[in-house]
Amino acid sequence: MRKMKQFKCILTIVIVFCLFVVNDVHALCNDMFGLPPTGKLTQFEEIFTHLYKRYGSRGWWPLFSEDSQAPKYIPGNYGKKSENEQLEIIVGSILTQNTSWKNAETALVNLNTQKLLRIEELSKISEEELADVIRPSRFSKQKAKTIKGIVKFLENESLEALEQLSIPELRKKLLALYGIGNETADSIILYAFNGLSFVIDAYTKRIFSRVGLIEESISYTNLQNEITKNIPQNGALYNEYHALIVALAQDHCTKKPTCSLCPIKNLCTTGSCVPHF
Numbered sequence: 001m002r003k004m005k006q007f008k009c010i011l012t013i014v015i016v017f018c019l020f021v022v023n024d025v026h027a028l029c030n031d032m033f034g035l036p037p038t039g040k041l042t043q044f045e046e047i048f049t050h051l052y053k054r055y056g057s058r059g060w061w062p063l064f065s066e067d068s069q070a071p072k073y074i075p076g077n078y079g080k081k082s083e084n085e086q087l088e089i090i091v092g093s094i095l096t097q098n099t100s101w102k103n104a105e106t107a108l109v110n111l112n113t114q115k116l117l118r119i120e121e122l123s124k125i126s127e128e129e130l131a132d133v134i135r136p137s138r139f140s141k142q143k144a145k146t147i148k149g150i151v152k153f154l155e156n157e158s159l160e161a162l163e164q165l166s167i168p169e170l171r172k173k174l175l176a177l178y179g180i181g182n183e184t185a186d187s188i189i190l191y192a193f194n195g196l197s198f199v200i201d202a203y204t205k206r207i208f209s210r211v212g213l214i215e216e217s218i219s220y221t222n223l224q225n226e227i228t229k230n231i232p233q234n235g236a237l238y239n240e241y242h243a244l245i246v247a248l249a250q251d252h253c254t255k256k257p258t259c260s261l262c263p264i265k266n267l268c269t270t271g272s273c274v275p276h277f
């Protein structure tokens, strides 16, 4: 009987301690992402917290390092990027257009192995040769033209100078370049320049329309405004939120969703119709 009491006491202490640690973790996360306390979250913020709890930091944008042959995900890497890293992100965001990251990564590895991930080297190589190197990324001729275009642009406008521009100015300049649309421009601004530009893609539209927060026919700009007015203006949050949406769309919110295992099932009008197992 006494042993049972002792056991219960220890168990209570452990539970209290765990609750304390968990609350602390929540508080830390809320601080890092500028989120309000639980209970005061908007639906967009609540979805973020559920996704972050399930997947953690996604470590975007994956980058090459001295000890790796392929780009590596670095959790919590929200700081300023070096010029080489910025170029890597710019080229990567073009290579991943209309294809999987796996294909884009193979093309990036080719560029890195051939020591072409430098503005000077990309200026020297012909468009045809470049298309050959990046062939695994698909649409390689078009992407080679886009990369050559942006490299020419970067010869006249340094990365350092671009960093000083306001986000609307930088966005306007990027959108004026061949092959750069809203999604690529926002990826470059967010991940290469740490600018507050929320990235919208087909996954974002699919998930939030299934959740019931938006119409499926919403425009890029309206969806971007809808999300950003409902979350804090915080770079780390923008960085993780887009990456978490991609994780959810690839894991559960696929064309045929697997709602029963989805971390935001209870917040989703589509998923809440699916019975718990």
Ligand code: SF4
Pocket (backbone or CB within 6 Å): 207, 210, 211, 252, 253, 254, 257, 258, 259, 260, 262, 263, 264, 265, 268, 269, 270, 271, 272
């Ligand atoms: S519950 Fe289903 S439809 Fe809703 S977000 Fe999750 S996977 Fe998508």
